[in-house]
Amino acid sequence: MSAHIFVLGFVQGVGFRRFIQKKARELALLGWVKNLPDGRVEILAQGKNENIEKLVKIAEEGNIFSDVKDVVVNFEKKEENFSDFTII
Numbered sequence: 001m002s003a004h005i006f007v008l009g010f011v012q013g014v015g016f017r018r019f020i021q022k023k024a025r026e027l028a029l030l031g032w033v034k035n036l037p038d039g040r041v042e043i044l045a046q047g048k049n050e051n052i053e054k055l056v057k058i059a060e061e062g063n064i065f066s067d068v069k070d071v072v073v074n075f076e077k078k079e080e081n082f083s084d085f086t087i088i
Contacts (some may be wrong), residue, residue, distance in 0.1 A: 002031070002076045003052045005043040007059050009069035016041055017087045019063040020055070027051040030082035046079050 007016070012035050020033045020043055029047040036042050043059065045052050052075075062068040 001049050001052065002044065002046040002079050003056070004074045004076065005045060005056060005059055006036075006072045007041040007043070007062075007068055008039070008071070009062070010067040011041045011062065012039060014063065014065035016063060016066045019066075020059060021085055021087055023058045024055055024085040027054055029055060030085055032082070032086045032088045034088045045085075046082060 017033045017035065020041070024031065024033070024043075024045060027047065029045045029051055031044040031046050033041060033043045043055070045055055056071060056073055060068055060071045
């Protein structure tokens with residue numbers, strides 16, 4: 001299973017991507033996280049559903065420096081071949 005997760009708020013330039021990468025790796029998820037030009041952060045996470053849901057909750061809470069306003073999740077059945085969870 002995979003999910004595209006879009007995080008809106010004060011989430012760029014505050015270590016949010018590194019925070020998400022660390023948490024995703026702890027949850028044995030694969031994929032990536034990146035900044036979008038409109039100020040959101042996009043996450044593509046693949047792995048067990050319960051771990052993706054845990055990452056969504058982590059994204060909703062954010063890190064100490066972020067201010068998350070909204071999180072939108074789109075679950076998908078297709079999967080790509082990733083070997084890690086990276087920042088792009």
